[in-house]
Amino acid sequence: MGDAFQLALLNYGATIWNRWRDENRDIRIDLRGVRVSEAVDLVNVNLSGADLTEADFRNLDLWEADIQGATLDRANLEGADLFAADLSGATLMAANLAVANLEAVTLKGCDLSYANLLGANLSHANLEDATLLNAFLFNADFTEASARRAKFDQAYINDGIVFVNADLEGADFHRTRFSTANFSHARLVTVDFSKTNLHGADLSFADCTSAILCEANLQQAILRDTDLTGADLRRADLRDADLRRANLTRALWAGADLSRADLRGAELRTLDLREVKIKGAKVRGSPYPDEIVQAGFDF
Numbered sequence: 001m002g003d004a005f006q007l008a009l010l011n012y013g014a015t016i017w018n019r020w021r022d023e024n025r026d027i028r029i030d031l032r033g034v035r036v037s038e039a040v041d042l043v044n045v046n047l048s049g050a051d052l053t054e055a056d057f058r059n060l061d062l063w064e065a066d067i068q069g070a071t072l073d074r075a076n077l078e079g080a081d082l083f084a085a086d087l088s089g090a091t092l093m094a095a096n097l098a099v100a101n102l103e104a105v106t107l108k109g110c111d112l113s114y115a116n117l118l119g120a121n122l123s124h125a126n127l128e129d130a131t132l133l134n135a136f137l138f139n140a141d142f143t144e145a146s147a148r149r150a151k152f153d154q155a156y157i158n159d160g161i162v163f164v165n166a167d168l169e170g171a172d173f174h175r176t177r178f179s180t181a182n183f184s185h186a187r188l189v190t191v192d193f194s195k196t197n198l199h200g201a202d203l204s205f206a207d208c209t210s211a212i213l214c215e216a217n218l219q220q221a222i223l224r225d226t227d228l229t230g231a232d233l234r235r236a237d238l239r240d241a242d243l244r245r246a247n248l249t250r251a252l253w254a255g256a257d258l259s260r261a262d263l264r265g266a267e268l269r270t271l272d273l274r275e276v277k278i279k280g281a282k283v284r285g286s287p288y289p290d291e292i293v294q295a296g297f298d299f
Contacts, residue, residue: 002031011037014045021046031055142166152176
């Protein structure tokens with residue numbers, strides 16, 4: 001259990017707490033397992049470096065709080081409002097952030113492995129270099145978030161998750177458990193989607209330059225107007241996918257299944273057809289190499 005005096009002081013609010021911290025910079029903050037009063041005002045509170053393991057901050061207002069480097073493993077922040085808070089370098093392993101407001105929050109370098117982010121608002125958040133291994137992300141909103149180089153390995157994601165206009169350059173979604181998801185207009189340069197289930201996902205207008213999609217399940221995925229320049233789609237399943245007007249310049253396709261895919265208007269001039277399954281695919285209106293005529297496409 002945490003320090004009872006520190007809890008009592010925190011329950012007086014951010015103003016008194018911050019003044020005490022300024023005067024006692026060398027004191028270790030121990031608030032493990034505490035339950036903070038929902039009536040307390042913690043706007044701009046300084047909890048940097050604090051041990052908040054298993055602490056209960058449910059429904060609290062933590063706007064613009066300084067929580068850098070804090071330990072929040074298994075902490076309960078369900079419904080908390082952390083708008084524009086700074087949690088850089090914090091650990092939140094198995095923390096409960098369900099329906100929390102994390103808009104514009106800084107989670108750079110944070111460990112959110114196994115965290116519950118059900119219905120959380122992460123729009124405009126900074127998750128660069130964050131780890132979300134096995135995190136539960138159903139219905140989370142990452143609109144216009146920056147999650148460059150973030151690790152989403154084996155995270156639980158459903159059709160309610162939104163990554164519209166997000167910057168995910170270099171992020172790792174390897175073997176992530178997708179249902180459908182919305183990545184429209186997202187920046188997905190060099191993203192690792194290998195062996196990922198993107199069945200029915202919306203990647204329209206996304207920048208997938210040099211993305212790794214080998215062995216990915218892209219059945220019925222929407223890749224309309226998507227830039228797939230240099231993307232690795234070897235052994236990918238693209239049956240019934242919508243690739244209209246997609247840019248496929250220098251993409252790698254060996255072993256891919258494009259059966260019944262819609263490639264009308266797509267850039268196909270550098271398409272390598274070796275070992276590609278294309279029965280029933282549509283290409284009307286696309287520039288394409290001569291050999292495509294004999295390859296089974298539906299004109």
